Amino acid sequence: MQLGAPVFAADLARALDALQAPRADIPVIQPAEPFLDMAGEDLRRRIFLTESETGESLCLRPEFTIPVCRAHIAENVATPRRYSYLGQVFRQRREGGNEFYQAGVEDLGEADEARADARALSEARALIAQFAPRRELVILLGDQSVFEAVVAGLGLPSGWQKRLIHAFGNEAALDAMIARLAGPDASIAPDPSVAGFLAVGDAAGLEAYIEGVMQDTGYSTNASRSPAEITARLMDKQSLDATRLPPASLDALKTFLALDVPLDRAGQVLAEFADHAGLDIGAARKQFEARLAALSDRGEDLSVMRWRAAFGRPLDYYTGLVFEISAGEGGALAGGGRYDRLMTLLGAQAPIPAVGFSLWLDRIEAVRAQP
Missing domain, CATH: 1.10.110 (Hydrophobic Seed Protein)
Known part of the structure; x- marks a missing residue:
């Protein structure tokens, strides 16, 4: 195990092996362009950049998802295929060190998206429960595809749809855009x-x-x-x-973003919202409900999880499910989601469905040290 890794890292590595996800070997030095283009503003401004002697822009590995996907494409490996990883990442943080350990799983090419989504969330929850035992976990889900379906159903111009989708998960940015849609500035x-x-x-x-x-x-x-x-x-x-949204459409958008319910009620609440607002989001609802069923099939207790319609994660490549698992204060212990568009953006010749999760080992270590 690498120097400076948490004491439980070797046990975690064995737990990852048991998930039948071979370990990916990812170099620390990475080309910067994929992260700058696809990772999102929040991560871009935290990256440690350098330059090769030939002028190529490089960076210290700020996360694992993009390089794992690039390696999969470069090796032309058949799918479905799962990968695990455990190692250091390097990025500036407001709290905590700038070098810290992450572990996780990337699940590429599974055609049954609801099954893969449920497996990612379930495996992340089980790992947190194993390595931070006897803690009350807060499990929060969002869904980028449902948000996109609602925005499309409101009839906004494509430019405004792109603006809102890009801001998903950023409450302040969304509030500012909704205010602009309500009246001139x-x-x-x-x-x-x-x-x-x-x-x-x-x-x-x-x-x-x-x-x-x-x-x-x-x-x-x-x-x-x-x-x-x-x-x-x-x-x-x-x-x-x-562009101005009609009052009814503006109210519908605000009502949707305010939805925050236990996950076992989420399917019904989403259906009632869509019917009341007169929005056709059938395809997104079908996938949403299939995921709920898949989680139940895995024995997960949906009543202890929450769906928050406005919840997103600050990475631009997410396309569907997003989730975080925490235990009180101190930030997320695990987070992940679906990123179907990323593979083709990175050079895959055909679309590859993809979902994954990451664990923050330093935060798990801090929780383990609490009485």
């Missing part, structure tokens, strides 16, 4: 020099104006967006800023 009025073009939708005139300004100031289009790109961006922003 004078502070975001366009610059007077371009306001006239935007007001009448004169894209050609705006592009010519921007090109003239760039020529007058000596601003090189080779080092920035072209006048056409800037025009398209401004026109799109103007359209989005002018």
Whole structure:
């Protein structure tokens, strides 16, 4: 076992082996680009970056999911396939050390998504219960795909849908966007020099104006967006800023984000919400309910878990289930979720369903030390 690992790490390694998930060997030095492109703003600003002698941007391994997936694709391994890992990750944290141990499992290619989701959550809970025994666990679930279905059902422009989906799990950002959808904000009025073009939708005139300004100031289009790109961006922003949600749709979005119920009631509550709001989210509901059934089939007690509609995790690659397990104060002991889009973004030739979870070993160690 690696130097500085928690005392229970060897036992945890054996527990991971028992899950029939072969250990992945992931180098500490990683190419930075995949993390910068796909991991989300919260992780991006915490990464320790460096550079190779050839100028390639590198980083210390900030997490395991992306490199495990990249290794799977590079080795062209058949699916379904499960991997486990246990080792150090390196990222800046507000609390705790910047070098700490994580362990976890990545489950790639399982066609029965509800079964795989239930297995990930169940295995994470069992491991926490094993290595932090006699603790009352708080198990919180969210679902990115249900949120996306609700947003799509409200009839918002695709640009606003992308904004809201990107902010899922960030309560402050979502509140700010909902406030903007409720009414205009004078502070975001366009610059007077371009306001006239935007007001009448004169894209050609705006592009010519921007090109003239760039020529007058000596601003090189080779080092920035072209006048056409800037025009398209401004026109799109103007359209989005002018969008307002009808009161009924705004109330439906607020009502959905306020849902917070025990998991054994979640299916019924979600169905009642969709019916009352008149939203067709049938496909997302079907998968949601299949996951509940799969968890019950594994013997999990849904009454001690909670579903919170607004709950997300600060990584951009999640697409469906998200969850965290904690034991009082001190942050999540485990977290994970589904990330079906990540594999193709990383270069897989065909879509590969994927779900996984991570354990924070330093937090588990702190909980174990409590009386």
